[in-house]
Amino acid sequence: MVMYMSDEWAKEYCKVLSKSKAYNKAAETWEGDFIFEAEQEDGTVTRLYIDLWHGKCRGAYEITEETEQPTPEFVMSGPYSNWKLVAEKKLDPIQGLMTGKFKLKGDMAKVMRATKAAIEMVNAIVGVPDTEF
Amino acid sequence: MWYFSSPFLVFGEDALDYLTQLKMKRVFIVTDKVIREVGFVEKVEQKLKDLPYEIFDEVEPDPSLETVQKGAELCQEFAPDFIIGIGGGSVMDTGKGIWFLYENPDKPIDSINPFTYYENFPSKAKYVAIPTTSGTGADVTWAIVLTDTAQKRKITPASRQIVASISIIDPAFAQKMPPALTAGTGLDALTHAIEGYCAMWRNDFSDAFTIKAVDFIFKYLTRAYQDGNDKEAREKMHNAASMAGLAFGNSQATFAHSIGHSIGALFHKSHGNCVGMALPYVMEFTRNNGAGIKEKLADIGRRALLLTGSDDEVSEELILKVRALIKDIEAPATIPELGISQEDFEAQLPTLIKYTSEDSCISMTNPMPNDDQIEKAYRYMWDGQRIDF
Numbered sequence: 387m388v389m390y391m392s393d394e395w396a397k398e399y400c401k402v403l404s405k406s407k408a409y410n411k412a413a414e415t416w417e418g419d420f421i422f423e424a425e426q427e428d429g430t431v432t433r434l435y436i437d438l439w440h441g442k443c444r445g446a447y448e449i450t451e452e453t454e455q456p457t458p459e460f461v462m463s464g465p466y467s468n469w470k471l472v473a474e475k476k477l478d479p480i481q482g483l484m485t486g487k488f489k490l491k492g493d494m495a496k497v498m499r500a501t502k503a504a505i506e507m508v509n510a511i512v513g514v515p516d517t518e519f
Numbered sequence: 520m521w522y523f524s525s526p527f528l529v530f531g532e533d534a535l536d537y538l539t540q541l542k543m544k545r546v547f548i549v550t551d552k553v554i555r556e557v558g559f560v561e562k563v564e565q566k567l568k569d570l571p572y573e574i575f576d577e578v579e580p581d582p583s584l585e586t587v588q589k590g591a592e593l594c595q596e597f598a599p600d601f602i603i604g605i606g607g608g609s610v611m612d613t614g615k616g617i618w619f620l621y622e623n624p625d626k627p628i629d630s631i632n633p634f635t636y637y638e639n640f641p642s643k644a645k646y647v648a649i650p651t652t653s654g655t656g657a658d659v660t661w662a663i664v665l666t667d668t669a670q671k672r673k674i675t676p677a678s679r680q681i682v683a684s685i686s687i688i689d690p691a692f693a694q695k696m697p698p699a700l701t702a703g704t705g706l707d708a709l710t711h712a713i714e715g716y717c718a719m720w721r722n723d724f725s726d727a728f729t730i731k732a733v734d735f736i737f738k739y740l741t742r743a744y745q746d747g748n749d750k751e752a753r754e755k756m757h758n759a760a761s762m763a764g765l766a767f768g769n770s771q772a773t774f775a776h777s778i779g780h781s782i783g784a785l786f787h788k789s790h791g792n793c794v795g796m797a798l799p800y801v802m803e804f805t806r807n808n809g810a811g812i813k814e815k816l817a818d819i820g821r822r823a824l825l826l827t828g829s830d831d832e833v834s835e836e837l838i839l840k841v842r843a844l845i846k847d848i849e850a851p852a853t854i855p856e857l858g859i860s861q862e863d864f865e866a867q868l869p870t871l872i873k874y875t876s877e878d879s880c881i882s883m884t885n886p887m888p889n890d891d892q893i894e895k896a897y898r899y900m901w902d903g904q905r906i907d908f
Contacts, residue, residue, distance in 0.1 A: 411890065481720065483634045484679075485520045494632035498676075501882040 387518040390473060391424045391466065393448035395514060396434040400446035403438070403510045410441035413503035418496065419456065421449070423463035432466070460492035470519055473511050480504065523724045523769050524661050526648065526683040530758060534689035535649070538566040538603075541685075546572040547599035547644075549590060549614040551579070554606045557695055559651055563605055573597045575617070578606065581666045581673075581787065582613045587628055591620035603647045604683075605692075607704075608655030608790070611648045612663045615681045618646040628665070631676035645684035651692040653743070653756040654704025654791050656711050656764020658686040666784065673780045675879055682768075688761050690754035698744050702848035705740040705756060706795025708732060708763040709841070710775050713798065715767030717805055717815050718883045725770035728762045733823035735759035737844065744848040774888060775801040777878035778896070781871050788857050796851045799841045800896055801884075803906035806834050809885035853903040864901060871897060 388395045403409050422434040433449040435456050447453055462479075468487045471477035480501065482488040490497065497504065529537040546567055550560050555576050564572070575590045594602065594617050602621070604614025616628050622640045648658035657664075662677035696704070712732040715725050735755045742752035772794075778801070779794035805812040816834035820826035824840065826833045842852065851857045854864060872893050881887055888896065892908070899906055 408889070478719065481521065485522070487520075490634055494634055495627075495630045495676075497634075498632050498879065499877070501879050502877065502887065505882050505887065 387516045388514065390517050390519050391422070391432050391434060391469060393434075395517065396436065396446040396448055398514045399510060400436065400443035402513045403436075403443040403507065406506060406510050406513070409503065409506035409510055412441070412506045413438065413500065414441040416440065416500055416503050418460060418492075419458040421456070421458050421461045422469070423461060424466040424469045425464070426466050458492075460490060460497070462488055462490050464488035472508060473517060473519070475512055479508055521720075521722055522679065523722070523765075524679045524682045525765055526659055526686040528659070528686050528688060528761065530688035530761070531754070532690065534687050535562060535566060535691070537685075537687055538563065538647070539568075541601065541647075543567070543570055543601040545597065545599040546570055546601045546603060547594045547597050547617075548572060548574045549578060549602065549604040549610055549617055550574065550576050550606050551610055552576050554610065554651055559605055559692055562691075563603060563649070573599075578610045578613045580609055581783065582609045583666050583668045584628055584674075585668065587613055587616035587620065587665060590617040591624070594621045595624060598643075600644050601647060602644050603649065605649040605651060607650070607652040608657040608664070611650065611655070611657035611683070612665065614646060614648065615657075615663050615683070616665065616676075618644060619678075619681055628663075629667075629674055629676055631663070631678050631681065633661075633677050633679060635678070637678065637680055640680055641684070647685045647687060648683035649687045649689065649692065650757070650760065652696055652700060652704040653693045653753070653760040654707035656708065656760055656768060658683055658688065659761050659764040660768035662768070664780070671784060672874055673784045673878075675780075686761060688757055690750070690757045693743075693753045693757045694747065694750075696747065698747065698848075701740075701744045701747065701756075702850045703789045703791030703795065704760065705736060705743065705791070705848065706798065706845065706850055707791035708756070708760040709736045709740070709844070710779075710794040710798045711763035711767035711772060712736065712759075713802065713816075713819060713841075714773045714775055715763070715770040716819055717809070717812050717885060718767070718771040718773050719885055720883065721770040721815075725766045728766035729819065730822045732759045732763040732766060733819055735762070737824055737840065740844065741847050771883040772880045773801065773884040774804065774875075774881060774896075776880040777875045777884075778900075780878050780880070781874035782854075782857065782859075784874060785867050785870060786857070786859055786863070788859070792851050792857060795845060796853065796857060797900060799838050799845070800900050800906050802838045802841065804888065804892070804896060804908075805885060806838070807906065807908065812885055854897070854901045861901075868894065868897060
């Protein structure tokens with residue numbers, strides 16, 4: 387079992403993304419890295435760095451004081467409870483962004499041109515095996 | 520949580536008179552040369568009486584980013600407090616783009632997106648959309664379909680804030696549509712309604728508009744096509760177009776629109792004919808592959824057309840009725856009937872697949888087709904063969 391939104395989960399997610407033919411194809415021209423930011427109920431914030439390049443995930447890790455402090459192109463943030471709904475396929479993250487359940491910083495026009503890749507990213511979230519919440 | 524966006528709707532006979540009730544000071548009119556020549560702009564001018572106004576009539580079919588930019592610059596100089604877009608979808612979309620750039624001159628048009636809240640927009644002007652065709656729904660939707668001429672592709676900037684302030688749905692403007700335009704725009708409306716019911720973001724409110732729109736389109740499109748002077752049919756089709764616009768505008772369009780946008784961008788064919796041609800094939804594909812789509816199509820058939828039988832039977836009958844309607848109004852049912860040669864089709868097929876695959880509507884399709892399925896669908900649409908995969 388891997389804990390959702392943990393360092394271990396990020397690394398598994400990275401593998402699932404890279405293996406996903408649908409994501410490989412949908413994101414074949416995508417260049418841009420992300421931070422997924424999840425606010426826990428106790429106020430702490432988990433931050434995962436995901437490096438995406440031409441349909442592959444080049445690396446992923448949980449950002450802590452000991453790790454590098456990346457400045458990615460996009461930061462998507464929201465409460466952990468909403469991230470959980472995404473993983474359970476109960477919340478479409480694009481709808482989540484439109485209704486304020488998530489916030490996204492970065493070049494919005496670039497994201498809008500890559501909606502198919504975004505959907506495959508979500509499918510890959512669901513595809514991480516043995517996720518524990 | 521979800522939203523339903525709509526302009527203030529003014530509809531029915533003499534709806535244009537509403538312009539005289541608005542407290543306008545300076546009006547910028549966006550239109551095209553054909554609409555001006557047929558006297559529709561003059562009807563608006565008569566309502567403005569002594570108000571200062573300026574007309575920008577350079578909107579072309581498949582309007583470009585450059586046209587929007589040019590119109591916005593003229594609008595900026597004129598400094599109106601009302602912008603009126605009178606015409607078909609191209610004009611009304613261009614009007615939205617001009618309105619946005621007039622209010623946000625520092626933001627490029629292709630940066631408009633649904634995730635950003637634009638502070639103080641609108642603050643300078645209200646936007647009034649007046650449709651002159653019965654199909655696009657652009658008077659009530661919050662997307663803009665524009666052509667990037669450099670890339671030879673369509674882009675669809677969207678934000679709930681660019682929905683028109685007011686839509687004036689006056690059936691008098693629809694009376695002069697020739698039969699072919701009546702058919703194409705009517706099929707566009709039908710595609711909006713049915714796709715909106717099956718899209719990933721469908722919701723209770725958008726569903727309600729689909730049912731009435733489909734009901735009206737099946738009752739009145741053939742009548743309007745056969746007799747342009749049938750006032751009842753014209754009025755109901757004009758209302759149906761905006762209802763279908765409210766349906767898909769709040770739930771999204773799907774695969775047929777991705778196909779329509781791609782064919783339109785590469786071959787410059789009528790949008791309504793392209794999406795209408797694609798509609799029954801897409802209904803078949805999604806019914807065969809999408810979870811719950813057969814039930815949704817059956818639901819449309821039962822509620823809008825009072826069909827009876829099992830989900831299999833009613834969804835099938837609905838598709839056959841769509842195919843029959845296309846035939847009745849002599850609209851293209853295959854890609855060759857759109858006037859595309861085999862040589863051009865084969866040469867452009869890889870680009871068609873790429874554009875379709877990258878179109879924003881594709882991601883709203885249940886299920887989202889992969890490239891192999893997209894190619895196969897194009898070949899079936901070429902042959903006129905029913906989708907069996």
